[in-house]
Amino acid sequence: MAREMKAAGRPRDPKTAENIKSTTLRLMREQGYAAVSIASIISESGVAKQTIYNRWKTKADLVLDAIFEETERYASAPDHDFNKSCREQLYQFLIEVFEHLERDSRIICALIASAQEDKLFQKSFRERFVNPREKIVEDILRRAHSLGQISTERDIPTLVAFIHGAFWYPLLNGIQPDRKLAQNIVAEIFRH
Amino acid sequence: MAREMKAAGRPRDPKTAENIKSTTLRLMREQGYAAVSIASIISESGVAKQTIYNRWKTKADLVLDAIFEETERYASAPDHDFNKSCREQLYQFLIEVFEHLERDSRIICALIASAQEDKLFQKSFRERFVNPREKIVEDILRRAHSLGQISTERDIPTLVAFIHGAFWYPLLNGIQPDRKLAQNIVAEIFRH
Numbered sequence: 480m481a482r483e484m485k486a487a488g489r490p491r492d493p494k495t496a497e498n499i500k501s502t503t504l505r506l507m508r509e510q511g512y513a514a515v516s517i518a519s520i521i522s523e524s525g526v527a528k529q530t531i532y533n534r535w536k537t538k539a540d541l542v543l544d545a546i547f548e549e550t551e552r553y554a555s556a557p558d559h560d561f562n563k564s565c566r567e568q569l570y571q572f573l574i575e576v577f578e579h580l581e582r583d584s585r586i587i588c589a590l591i592a593s594a595q596e597d598k599l600f601q602k603s604f605r606e607r608f609v610n611p612r613e614k615i616v617e618d619i620l621r622r623a624h625s626l627g628q629i630s631t632e633r634d635i636p637t638l639v640a641f642i643h644g645a646f647w648y649p650l651l652n653g654i655q656p657d658r659k660l661a662q663n664i665v666a667e668i669f670r671h
Numbered sequence: 672m673a674r675e676m677k678a679a680g681r682p683r684d685p686k687t688a689e690n691i692k693s694t695t696l697r698l699m700r701e702q703g704y705a706a707v708s709i710a711s712i713i714s715e716s717g718v719a720k721q722t723i724y725n726r727w728k729t730k731a732d733l734v735l736d737a738i739f740e741e742t743e744r745y746a747s748a749p750d751h752d753f754n755k756s757c758r759e760q761l762y763q764f765l766i767e768v769f770e771h772l773e774r775d776s777r778i779i780c781a782l783i784a785s786a787q788e789d790k791l792f793q794k795s796f797r798e799r800f801v802n803p804r805e806k807i808v809e810d811i812l813r814r815a816h817s818l819g820q821i822s823t824e825r826d827i828p829t830l831v832a833f834i835h836g837a838f839w840y841p842l843l844n845g846i847q848p849d850r851k852l853a854q855n856i857v858a859e860i861f862r863h
Contacts, residue, residue, distance in 0.1 A: 513788055592785075596781070602845075641836065648839050651783055652801055
């Protein structure tokens with residue numbers, strides 16, 4: 480019964496959400512996170528204020544959603560191409576993350592900043608953005624463990640923190656991670 | 672002549688600055704970074720608004736100055752006790768940093784967040800806070816290199832990014848770095 484009533488309600492238009500998200504991403508890229516307000520997103524996308532607040536609690540939530548699909552495009556789980564060594568897979572993953580950061584580092588740094596001021600947002604940022612990328616690296620390293628490509632004595636959670644930390648740290652200090660950093664990370668992780 | 676004129680001006684009272692900084696630190700610890708305004712610091716410390724703005728451009732600059740001395744107390748360069756191995760020195764340094772973070776992580780995360788929104792502040796945060804601590808770790812690792820405690824093939828800047836990143840990363844995701852993390856970091860850096 481409850482389900483029927485829900486089904487009878489006005490359906491959410493997925494195109495509207497796509498429009499809002501792409502407008503948000505465009506404005507953020509043009510003007511930066513701080514300069515863009517919900518009001519300017521409303522005015523640019525031509526939707527009603529309530530349409531936005533029905534879906535997203537805060538600007539940070541909306542931006543997270545908008546950036547999320549981009550992140551998936553750049554830094555999704557690698558194909559399990561077993562011809563590729565784990566070292567190559569990790570390198571490929573890092574290069575894709577860094578390409579994404581080259582385009583959207585200002586937005587991502589602003590989201591990390593928002594997460595410091597809002598614990599609820601920190602939780603959703605961690606669950607939707609951080610943890611899935613942590614898992615990708617962890618899976619590559621576990622496979623490397625099982626294939627003997629890294630020593631079983633190595634502690635995987637520490638290596639995962641090294642790998643992500645090694646680009647979060649320069650990024651948040653205003654330094655863009657580059658190809659050389661990706662090479663140095665994999666060399667250090669996979670050295671014998 | 673210019674110097675004489677300057678010397679004749681009203682001297683800055685160092686006690687006033689100490690009072691403002693300790694009030695700032697106390698308010699930040701009690702209420703958190705976002706909740707404390709320059710107005711509340713003025714009201715609590717009983718100084719004139721202009722006294723504060725003569726010294727500090729923004730709240731972030733004042734907080735950086737206030738936290739700076741604390742940081743020096745916890746995480747300064749290690750004594751060059753040559754009886755201590757580099758591994759022990761690094762462990763000791765990390766434990767002190769983590770103790771400081773246990774007390775002031777909210778303030779430090781808020782400063783890192785401010786650095787994302789204000790490039791000038793990011794520069795001074797990096798110069799005063801980040802770089803000196805990077806240098807401490809770098810010096811320990813260079814000594815380890817020269818003493819053969821780590822292989823000369825290892826790339827020191829990458830290891831420095833691993834070490835700092837390994838606690839920035841959990842910290843900014845709401846996870847307090849602990850003793851176990853310090854042990855895992857040194858074990859990984861100094862493994863043969």
